Amino acid sequence: MPILILGVDIISENPKRFAVVSWFNGRLEKKGEFTFYRLVRFIRAKRPDIIAMDNIHELGDELKKFLRALPQGTKLVQVTGRPGEQRSLWSLARENGIRVGDKFDPYEEAKVCALLASKGVGYEVLAFEDEVIIKVSRGRSQGKGGWSQDRYRRRVHNLIQNKVREIEEALRKADIPFDLEVEEKDYGLARGEFKVYASREELAGLIKPMHGGDVEIKINPVERKSLEFVPLKSEKAIQVRKSVIVGLDPGITVGIAALDLDGNIVAVYSERNMAVSDIVRFISDIGHPIILATDVNPAPGLVEKIARSFKAILYVPRESLRVEEKNELLRSLGISVDDDHQRDALAAAYKAYLRLKPKLEHVDAKLRELGLMKKSNEIKALVIQGYNLGEAIMKVKLRERPKEEIKALPEEESVDVTPYIEKIKELERTIEMLERENQELRAIIEEQKKKIEKLEDKLAYYDEEVRAKVIKSREIEIRDKRIAYLEKELREAKAIIEKLSRDLVLAKRMHLLELKGSAVPLKVLENLTWKEIERLERSAQIKKDDIIYVVNPSGAGKSIAEHLVEKGIRALISAKTLPDNVYGVLRENKVPVFYEDEIEVKRVDEFAIVDREELERAIEQKLAQWEEEDREKEIQEFLKLVEEYRIERIKELKRKAEEEG
Missing domain, CATH: 3.30.70 (Alpha-Beta Plaits)
Structure with a gap:
């Protein structure tokens, strides 16, 4: 697998500047000098497998920010070891056969860090659970x-x-x-x-x-809670510990309880936001969990996971324990706990112990008879794991049995060794032949190794070249998209500036006309709704003799028209046709209504005006028109009444004539 390692060393403290050297499949390359933020951007772009440093605390106050910024899969490695156990960078280089140049050159230190990490030297810094x-x-x-x-x-x-x-x-x-x-x-x-x-x-x-x-x-x-340092090459430790039964209640607040194999309480504890590593560490400090118990069925995933990690037997009750049952178990133990999580954990552990108690008491009785009570804990742990009592006792005894001294073999009687000598000679000839064949094969292997090294060098160079081309093409693509986006924003900004400039000129002219008295300001309503009227009332108020300009009157009702009449507006200008009920109320109350084809409105956003002379002339004409229409309507209604009266009179005269005849 191709692997990319970045060796990093500090050049200066204020401002912080770092030297960076890359190691890619055996090839070293000096990358240059970086500020902290440029280094972070470079790492996020390259996504290396390892960042190698001789001392991570050279990052100072920026260490936590640096760890949070690392991309997934990138390890931060301190090659000189754990804090308090650190060794000299140069002694580690000598041990691993790395040539060192100028020890005061930051690039030389960065190179050595990268090479040590490539050989598996160092400790990974773990900041997250x-x-x-x-x-x-x-x-x-x-x-x-x-x-x-x-x-x-x-x-x-x-x-x-x-x-x-x-x-x-x-x-x-x-x-x-x-x-x-x-x-x-x-x-x-x-x-x-x-x-x-x-x-x-x-x-x-x-x-x-x-x-x-x-x-x-x-x-x-x-x-x-604190940084942990894990070796790049795994380390193993074997520890003999007392066997215990552990009850675990997982969740946001974790509850842990432990009993020994005699039913005595070893620990009861709870903590909020407890990490898995903290849970494992806490249990390990108590002893070796032979059984991990839970109070619910089915078992939570975390309990199963921790049981597998300890290779412990998982105890799950047939049914989830009820609160009354848990309280009864704690009363029988004669103990009170701080919270429900401790109660649940202790109840689970004690329930598991009660299930095993008859078997464990039987084991203790037999061990007393045999005088083996000192080994009670070990033997009971083996019995719980599935051994029968006899097998468990034998297993413990075999562990303690001292190695028997190897007795000297008795002298054998003299025998004829000629056939054996002949066989030895034949085997020596075979060995000689195999050695020659082995030498020939070694020569072939060496030749193949040289070819593989040449091909690997070519492949590394090709990989680096491809990587550089891909990164460059991505950077160009990102740059082009950014340019296109900025050009679009610039065009939109220019259009807005031009519109605002035109609106400003028009607004100045309108304001000048208003000051001269040749123009009348209008109060603008985008929609003829109660919400818009309330907004206008809050900002400017609708007063007597105001001229209202409506952009969209659709959906308005009779009550809105009556409200405007009560306010005493002088006229209403609409960009679109008013609803009939609104128009009827305004006409009935002699409030002139105009449309944009009847009178010219000049508007900039929330500000609009009309020519004063044109408005006065239009109002006079509209009122005269309505008065004429009303007079014509009254005449028509009068004539209609006269005609109806004439028809009724003729009918009445006819009826009288018929009665007299």
Whole structure:
């Protein structure tokens, strides 16, 4: 696998500048001098496998920021060892056959760091637990109250619930253990918080963060309480510890309890936001868990995971323990605990112990008879693991049995060794032949090695060249997109500036006309609605003899027209046809109505005017027109009444004539 390592060493403290050397499949290359932020950008672009340093604390106050900025899969390695156990960089170089030039050259130190890391020397710096917190919550503010805000809030809570279910299903399918804490609201969820027992790398591509919409998903790795240093080459340690039965209650607050194999309480503890590594470390400090117990059925994923890591037997009750049963178990133990999590953990451990108690008491009785009570803990642990009592006792005894001294073999009687000598000679000839064949094969292998080295050099050069071309093409593509985006923004900005310039000139002219008295200002309503009227009332108020200009009157009702009449407006100008009921109310109350084809309106945003003489003439003509129409209407109605009276009179005369005849 091609591997990229960056060796980094500090050049200056103020300002911080770093020397960087890259190692790619055996090829070293000086990358130059970097500021802190340029170094971070470079690392995020290159995504190296390892960042190698002789002392990570050279990063100073920027260390935490640097660790958070590292891309997934990139390790930070301190090649000189753990803090307090660090060795000289140059002594490590000598041990690993690395030639050193100028020891005062930062680039030389960066090169040595990269080469040491390539040989597996150093300790990886771990800043994060193998745990992730996933928070699902509302993405936007709900605004102020009202029916629409209530509907929107309920909709968002349903969306949060759906997203929580999606994440839960994805984690279950991937067989990743987790704990979930939710806040229910409006038949949905106000928020959901997952504590996932997996690293960021395991979740990559499975769950993605979301920002800017109705629902927000944040994925944050859990930081360790202190930095840990793990060797690049794994180390093993064997430790003999007392066997215990552990009860575990996982969740946001973790409860842990431990009993020894005699049923005595060893530990009871609880802590909020306890990392998996802290749980494992706490249990390891108590002893070796032979059984890991839970109070619920089925067992939580975290309990299964920790049981596997200790190779412990998992105890799960037939049914989840009820609160009354847990309290009764604690009363029989004669102990009180600080919280429910400690209670649940201790109840689980004690329930597991009670299941095994008859078998363990039988083992103790037999061991008393045999005088082996000193080995009670070891033998009972083996019995719990599945050995019968006899096998367990033998296994413990064999561990302690001293090695028997090898007795000298007795002298054998003299025998004829001639056939054996002949066989030895034949084998020596075969060995000689095989050695010659081995030499020939070694020569062929050496030749093949040289060819492989040449091909690897070519491949490394080609890989580096391809990598550089890909990065360059990506940078060009990003730059081109950025240029196109900025050009578009510039065009839009120029268009806005031109429009604003025209509007400013027009506004100045309109204001000048108004000051001269040759123009009348209009109060503008974008829509003829109560909301717009209230907005206008708050900003400018509608007063007697105001001229109102309406852009969109559709949807207005009779009550709005009556309100404007009560305010005493002098006239109304509309860009579109008014609804009949609005027009009828205004006409009835002698409030002139005009459309834009009848009178010229000059407008800039919220500011509009009309020519005073044109407006006065139009109002006079409109009122005269309506008066003429009303007079004509009255005449028509009078004539209609006269005609109706004439017809009725003729009918009456005819009826009288018929009666007299």
